[in-house]
Amino acid sequence: MSAIITERLTKSFDSKTNTVDSLCLNVPEGIAYGLVGGSNSGKTTAVKLMAGLLVPDSGRSLIMDLDPVKTPARLHKLCGTVTPSANMYGGMTGKENLAFFGEAAGLKAEDAQVRAAELMKDLGIWQARDLLVREFPTGMLQRLSIARALMGKPRVLLLDEPTAGMDTEGAEAVLAVISGLVREEGVTVLLCTHQLVYAQQLCTQFGILVEGKLIADGSLETLCQTAGCRVRAGFRLAEGIQLPDFTQNADGYWEKELESDEEMPELLRKTVEAGYSVYEARLSYPTLTDAYTVLTDREELL
Amino acid sequence: MKLPKFLYKHIDGREKALVKKDFREMWQNMAVRTMLVIVPLIFVVLLPIFFTILANSLPNSSLTGMQQMRGLISDKQSYMNNRQLLFYVYSDCLGPMLYLIVPLMTACVTAASSFVGEKERGTMATLFLSPITAREIFNAKLIGSVGISAVCSLISFVTYAIVMTIGDVLLGVTAFLTNPSWVVMVLLLSPALIIFGALFMVLVSGRSHSFMESVQICGYVLLPLILLFVGQFTGSFRLHAVHYLVLSLLLMVADFIIWRITSAHFTPEKLLQ
Numbered sequence: 001m002s003a004i005i006t007e008r009l010t011k012s013f014d015s016k017t018n019t020v021d022s023l024c025l026n027v028p029e030g031i032a033y034g035l036v037g038g039s040n041s042g043k044t045t046a047v048k049l050m051a052g053l054l055v056p057d058s059g060r061s062l063i064m065d066l067d068p069v070k071t072p073a074r075l076h077k078l079c080g081t082v083t084p085s086a087n088m089y090g091g092m093t094g095k096e097n098l099a100f101f102g103e104a105a106g107l108k109a110e111d112a113q114v115r116a117a118e119l120m121k122d123l124g125i126w127q128a129r130d131l132l133v134r135e136f137p138t139g140m141l142q143r144l145s146i147a148r149a150l151m152g153k154p155r156v157l158l159l160d161e162p163t164a165g166m167d168t169e170g171a172e173a174v175l176a177v178i179s180g181l182v183r184e185e186g187v188t189v190l191l192c193t194h195q196l197v198y199a200q201q202l203c204t205q206f207g208i209l210v211e212g213k214l215i216a217d218g219s220l221e222t223l224c225q226t227a228g229c230r231v232r233a234g235f236r237l238a239e240g241i242q243l244p245d246f247t248q249n250a251d252g253y254w255e256k257e258l259e260s261d262e263e264m265p266e267l268l269r270k271t272v273e274a275g276y277s278v279y280e281a282r283l284s285y286p287t288l289t290d291a292y293t294v295l296t297d298r299e300e301l302l
Numbered sequence: 303m304k305l306p307k308f309l310y311k312h313i314d315g316r317e318k319a320l321v322k323k324d325f326r327e328m329w330q331n332m333a334v335r336t337m338l339v340i341v342p343l344i345f346v347v348l349l350p351i352f353f354t355i356l357a358n359s360l361p362n363s364s365l366t367g368m369q370q371m372r373g374l375i376s377d378k379q380s381y382m383n384n385r386q387l388l389f390y391v392y393s394d395c396l397g398p399m400l401y402l403i404v405p406l407m408t409a410c411v412t413a414a415s416s417f418v419g420e421k422e423r424g425t426m427a428t429l430f431l432s433p434i435t436a437r438e439i440f441n442a443k444l445i446g447s448v449g450i451s452a453v454c455s456l457i458s459f460v461t462y463a464i465v466m467t468i469g470d471v472l473l474g475v476t477a478f479l480t481n482p483s484w485v486v487m488v489l490l491l492s493p494a495l496i497i498f499g500a501l502f503m504v505l506v507s508g509r510s511h512s513f514m515e516s517v518q519i520c521g522y523v524l525l526p527l528i529l530l531f532v533g534q535f536t537g538s539f540r541l542h543a544v545h546y547l548v549l550s551l552l553l554m555v556a557d558f559i560i561w562r563i564t565s566a567h568f569t570p571e572k573l574l575q
Contacts, residue, residue, distance in 0.1 A: 053430060053570045072570075077433040085574070086431055087424035089323070091330045103319035104432040152433060 003029040003156050003188035004050065008059035011045055011212075019045045021212035022059065027205070029155075032182045032189040034199035036292065037209035043192035044083065046209070047160040050190070051081040063156050077105070080149030082142075083160040090134030094125060094144050097133055098151055105152035112151070119147040123177055139170030146174065150181075157181070160192045171195075175202050200288040208295055216295050220288055227294035229286035230257040233267050236280040243276065253282070261285075316434050317442035324416045324446040331419070333513070337411045338454055345400040346462035350392075354469040357389040386475045391535075393466060393477035398487060398541075399531030401462055403524065405455040405492045409499030410520035412447035417507040418516040421573060430570040440568040444500055451496045459488050482543045490550035498553055499523060501560040508572055 004027035011020045020042040027033040037043050048054040050061045052068030052075060061068060066075040088097045095116050102112025120126040123143040128136060136144060142162055149157060159178070163171035179202055181187040193199050199206065200220065207217040216226055224230075234253035237243060246254035258264065261283050268281050313321065328334045361384070372380070372387065382390060420426045420443075429439055466478035478484075502523055503516060510516035533539055541549075 051431060053427060053574060055569075055571050072430070073433045073435040073438075076431055081431045083427070083431075085424060086428040088428065089327070089425055090423065091327060092323075100319055100323050101428075101432055104316050104429070104434050106316055106433060108315070109319075148428070149431075 001029050002026050004063050004190055006061040009049055009056050009061050010058045011049055011054060011056050018212050020049060023214055025207060027188060027190060029188050030186040031205055032191060032203040034203035034206045035190060035192045035209055036196055036199050036206060038194055041209040042212035043209055044160050047083055047158050047192055051158055077152055078154055079156040079158060080154035081158040082145045082149045082162050088133045088144060093130050093132055095129040098147055101148050102151045115151055119150055123147050124173060138165040139167060142166055143174060156188045158190050163195055163198055171198060178202060196289045196292055206288060208292060210296050223291040224286040227291040229290045229294060231261050232284040233258050233264050234282045234284055235271060235278050238277055313442060313445060317438055320442035321446040324443060325450060328412055328415045331415055334411055334415045338408055341407045342404045342454060342458040345403050346458045347465060349400055350462065350465045353392040354389065354472060357385045357473060360385045360388055386473050389469055389473045390475055390477040394481065395531060395535045399527060402495060402527060404458045405451055405496045406499045406523060407520060408454045409447060409451040409496040410503050410523060411517060412450050413500035413503035414513050414516040416443045416447045417504050418510045419513045421507060422512050427574055436568050440565050447500045448496055455492050483546050486543050486546040486550060491546050494550050494553035494557060497557045501557060501564055504564040505560060
């Protein structure tokens with residue numbers, strides 16, 4: 001079953017250019033899908049349209065078969081959303097915020113307290129439970145927002161830049177939690193981000209958004225094939241030695257593209273047999289960043 | 303702090319949580335708290351006390367302007383001396399206007415905090431992402447601000463009644479207690495004004511970007527009220543219970559129309575622009 005479907009979803013704010021342009025997505029249930037793109041690519045607008053904060057000019061979106069325009073409250077019972085424009089109450093503590101949103105989600109006051117404590121512990125922010133939200137550091141605030149989105153035990157999570165402004169350690173912790181939700185609880189995640197490394201770490205399917213248009217989608221392998229990115233063999237040789245048909249990388253390795261990684265043993269054998277002393281050999285698989293760079297021709301994002 | 307039970311007798315748990323949260327936020331906001339305390343204190347306590355003291359200290363000899371003031375009263379009150387006259391005119395012409403500022407201002411301020419404040423803090427979007435409909439959010443917020451204003455206005459009226467009754471006794475007149483207009487004002491006009499003030503704030507909340515900006519807009523709502531009573535004070539016309547009744551009914555009709563408009567336009571897209 002598809003958890004998220006968008007059918008030619010279109011939104012314009014100035015009647016001239018479409019911020020989201022005929023976006024078609026089909027995200028199966030239980031996976032993490034990365035919708036990646038640079039600034040002004042339409043990621044946030046897409047999330048807002050899917051969450052019902054904006055009404056599309058044309059097209060529609062469905063989350064678990066629910067239309068965000070027609071049945072927003074029912075949809076939000078099944079779908080938690082984290083977006084930078086959705087703040088928490090600064091004058092309330094983290095726990096009070098979560099308890100309030102739990103009650104707003106229909107939980108009894110006592111159940112909301114228990115759920116809030118449970119999530120704060122899971123997300124590693126329990127120690128800050130009595131801290132006013134306005135005093136929360138960015139990383140903790142993001143985790144608190146994710147906890148807020150999880151209060152109603154959603155089956156779908158829409159995450160718009162959940163790791164923005166976080167240090168590596170904090171971002172990794174957040175990704176680990178989200179990854180756990182996908183793996184252990186079968187939650188479907190739509191991750192909108194410009195941080196391609198994190199998207200690759202978490203997601204199994206991707207969509208590349210440029211100026212509101214989905215220019216490519218599929219698994220990493222599919223994207224790499226579409227972009228023509230291949231696995232590369234790399235050899236470290238003695239200093240000053242050159243390897244014909246190979247190009248030298250910035251780290252000193254001599255690299256060559258392969259059709260597949262199965263060619264590596266043969267290539268290594270031939271190189272050694274040709275009299276080269278190979279100090280180290282490696283295979284470099286193409287990343288989402290490689291595919292994105294080729295497909296969008298936009299290196300400024302990286 | 304707990305709200306009176308009647309405020310959330312007819313709303314469900316989710317709306318109740320929202321009303322409680324709004325009330326808490328209002329109380330945490332120094333500007334709202336100050337206005338909820340200072341406005342009634344000035345208009346229903348300090349000013350009436352000031353006029354009572356002023357009337358008591360007035361010489362009984364002929365004073366400039368007193369003759370014109372006598373034109374504002376009916377033949378029944380012609381027996382009054384200068385002190386009684388000043389107190390009576392205050393009680394009949396100026397007092398109601400000053401009292402009615404309380405429900406209107408408190409409704410505007412609480413609704414501004416609840417609707418515009420939420421938008422200003424960027425938490426309105428978060429509310430719209432909760433499993434609660436826009437209609438429920440609208441109703442809960444309206445119930446919260448109207449309820450608090452109603453409680454505040456009622457306390458203000460009781461306080462005002464005490465102060466004015468003391469004035470009546472001190473000056474030997476029955477200026478306040480015998481005025482039937484108060485029944486209409488407290489039971490009909492005041493609630494209609496509260497709802498009007500709150501809905502007016504919702505109406506402008508789409509365009510207002512900050513709590514203070516929307517509170518300043520309150521001034522426009524107060525203007526017709528002030529003009530209505532200034533006209534009375536200058537002797538152009540006099541308002542009686544029946545006039546207040548008609549005014550209340552007209553205001554209720556206006557409330558209904560604005561309620562229909564504002565609730566229909568209370569959508570995430572329009573509010574989060």
